[in-house]
Amino acid sequence: MKQKYHIYIFLLLTISVSSCYKEIDLDKYRTPPKIVINSAVSPDNVIIASVTRTWFYPESTPYVKLPHAKVELYINDEYIEQMTWEQYDKDDTSSKTPDSVFVSHVTPKAQDRIKIVASAEGYETAIAEETIPNGVLILKTSYNNITKRPNPDVTYIGPDGNIVEQFIYEIEYDITFQDESETSNFYALTILRKKSYSWGDSFYQNELQSTDPVLSENTNILDGAMGFDGLDTHSFLFTDKQIAGQKYTLNLKEICNENPDNSTISIYFYSLSQSYYQYILSIQKISGSTLEGALGNLGFGEPIRIYSNVEGGSGILGTCNISTKKMTIHYNESSTQ
Incomplete structure (x- = not known):
């Protein structure tokens, strides 16, 4: 680990030799927020997706949940249902903004093609699509x-x-x-x-x-x-x-x-x-x-x-x-x- 430490010191010294200071207006680089879909799908559970938004670094305590988003589920190009927003852990009362997810009523199977379409006012529609692989014993x-x-x-x-x-x-x-x-x-x-x-x-x-x-x-x-x-x-x-x-x-x-x-x-x-x-x-x-x-x-x-x-x-x-x-x-x- 000592060798790794010396590498970091060398790189940091190299930066400091050529560094200069400049005031940067971060808001100049702000881009419109986008919808974020995070979902891990397997045949062991119903399909669940976290749907939030991106946030810009200067936002100190951003609220990124999108509980009013419209989240549609398709399987093998067939519309199945609109997923329902729920608190992930219904027994969790420790937070004012508890983790929340969009939940379906469907348990998929191997080789199903899953598509999730999320839309909300003020955001571009986000689409994610993927096929469930076969299991290997x-x-x-x-x-x-x-x-x-x-x-x-x-x-x-x-x-x-x-x-x-x-x-x-x-x-x-x-x-x-x-x-x-x-x-x-x-x-x-x-x-x-x-x-x-x-x-x-x-x-x-x-x-x-x-x-x-x-x-x-x-x-x-x-x-x-x-x-x-x-x-x-x-x-x-x-x-x-x-x-x-x-x-x-x-x-x-x-x-x-x-x-x-x-x-x-x-x-x-x-x-x-x-x-x-x-x-x-x-x-x-x-x-x-x-x-x-x-x-x-x-x-x-x-x-x-x-x-x-x-x-x-x-x-x-x-x-x-x-x-x-x-x-x-x-x-x-x-x-x-």
């Missing part, structure tokens, strides 16, 4: 090895005042699936762990690592070389461009900070629409620790733009299909499984 899962090693980054002092050694547990997984050959496919993979205690259940996501060429296709070798951590470490985004039409076994490793014995993992395998994949990837590049994102933020590279498939507005209509597999982990000091 997880055929087989296994964990092959659990490695225990000291954790030098965590120090715990016991009741007696002595240091209690902490450990890291590395669990290797194999996950097998069959890719469809007819189309280009886009995927995401993540793992949710559940551990039961006397006081209840705890759910959390650990860091995931992999050298699998399929899972590593979005990894930029320059990130590690230049001291950056890369994209989100709790999930993988990947495509089938290396394995089109094949049965393939993904190999990855989960990093746990506590003994995983008798914990249950849920493996979530997402089939994503191309637009949803590109949207998530652009978000990860901006929010993650990447050289590309750092250079863009500092003005030394092309800024990363959040991907949108909304015509006449902004946001994303993403579609996905989810396959889930659960597995219980058994581990003790004398056995790896």
Whole structure:
């Protein structure tokens, strides 16, 4: 991380040498607000969409909800209904402007073409359209090895005042699936762990690592070389461009900070629409620790733009299909499984 720090200092010094001050009238750059549609659609739920508006930076506390918008739903080019504005969490009374969404009464299915048309007085009509991909089943899962090693980054002092050694547990997984050959496919993979205690259940996501060429296709070798951590470490985004039409076994490793014995993992395998994949990837590049994102933020590279498939507005209509597999982990000091 020290190398990464020095890179930032060098870039900031470079900017300061050539900087000058100029008063900028931001209102001169103000553009008319646009409708924003954000919706993630799958066959697991009714179709829900957040419909808001864009806002300009000088607005300190903007109200961006559009409860009186007209939001129309089409499936396979057939008009279905006008979606209804509702408070997202009806039990939430903590906010004067609670989260709100537009809700339909329809649960879609794979290969349905979803279209949402949002209009409101004073705004250009926004249209988003996307097809729900087929689901891809997880055929087989296994964990092959659990490695225990000291954790030098965590120090715990016991009741007696002595240091209690902490450990890291590395669990290797194999996950097998069959890719469809007819189309280009886009995927995401993540793992949710559940551990039961006397006081209840705890759910959390650990860091995931992999050298699998399929899972590593979005990894930029320059990130590690230049001291950056890369994209989100709790999930993988990947495509089938290396394995089109094949049965393939993904190999990855989960990093746990506590003994995983008798914990249950849920493996979530997402089939994503191309637009949803590109949207998530652009978000990860901006929010993650990447050289590309750092250079863009500092003005030394092309800024990363959040991907949108909304015509006449902004946001994303993403579609996905989810396959889930659960597995219980058994581990003790004398056995790896």
